[in-house]
Amino acid sequence: MNPPEPDSPTWTPSTTSPPATESPSPQRSRLQVNDLQALSDYGRPFLERTADGPTFLNWAVLTDDIESTARRVERITGTNSELLRGESVSADGVRMPWAEAAFAVSWSSRVLPFFLSYGEPAACAQQVAGDVKAARHRIRPLSMWRLVTGTPQEPEWATRWPGLSELAVGIAPESGPVIDAVYIDTVDGETVVRLP
Numbered sequence: 001m002n003p004p005e006p007d008s009p010t011w012t013p014s015t016t017s018p019p020a021t022e023s024p025s026p027q028r029s030r031l032q033v034n035d036l037q038a039l040s041d042y043g044r045p046f047l048e049r050t051a052d053g054p055t056f057l058n059w060a061v062l063t064d065d066i067e068s069t070a071r072r073v074e075r076i077t078g079t080n081s082e083l084l085r086g087e088s089v090s091a092d093g094v095r096m097p098w099a100e101a102a103f104a105v106s107w108s109s110r111v112l113p114f115f116l117s118y119g120e121p122a123a124c125a126q127q128v129a130g131d132v133k134a135a136r137h138r139i140r141p142l143s144m145w146r147l148v149t150g151t152p153q154e155p156e157w158a159t160r161w162p163g164l165s166e167l168a169v170g171i172a173p174e175s176g177p178v179i180d181a182v183y184i185d186t187v188d189g190e191t192v193v194r195l196p
Contacts, residue, residue: 045107054195056179058106059113059147061163066117070101072162073115077105077154096124110177111149112161139186146183150175 049057063069070081081101088096097119106114118124132140146168152158158171172180182193 056182056195058103058110059179060100060106060116061113061167062121063115063117063163064121066099066101066115069115069117069162073102073105076157076160079105081105090127094123094127096120096127109152109154109157111152111179112154112158113163115162139188139191142185142187144182144184145190146170147179148172148175148181148183150178150180153177 046057049055066083070083073081082104083099083101084103085097085099088098090096099117099119101115102112103114106112148170149172151171151173158164168183180194184191184193
């Protein structure tokens with residue numbers, strides 16, 4: 001385990017995880033469904049990656065300091081971390097500012113996370129909790145607590161990648177560069193999501 005760098009932010013798993021109502025951090029998963037007729041340049045890579053069957057696309061880690069996280073990624077990879085800022089607007093008009101870094105590296109890697117930061121984390125957590133309630137899941141997720149991936153294509157990056165040593169991420173060398181399993185706490189106990 002590497003010692004934390006001076007500008008180390010706080011880490012929380014995000015995008016591949018289910019919406020968390022009991023977790024202090026906003027967590028969510030997305031099921032991406034693409035209409036071939038309406039497919040944009042944005043959606044095409046998602047469709048192409050799933051053409052051979054179901055797959056975990058990638059995952060994200062929430063950080064409370066996106067700028068220092070982006071700088072760490074740049075020191076590790078020697079490339080631009082592509083720090084982006086934007087705003088999401090929900091159907092009920094709620095605006096949620098966000099920032100993301102290292103999406104392209106994450107996408108290429110297939111196992112290293114990208115990074116998200118929300119301008120209003122408490123509002124995001126409240127919105128996610130409301131979304132979970134409205135979704136009426138058969139099994140109510142509480143939080144993602146562990147992720148198992150294969151060996152990254154960039155093993156020298158993985159040991160220094162922001163957040164990995166602080167989170168419950170296991171490596172299954174036999175799996176190759178894919179997300180192998182996601183462990184989720186639910187109101188009925190733990191469940192593990194694996195794809196065929």
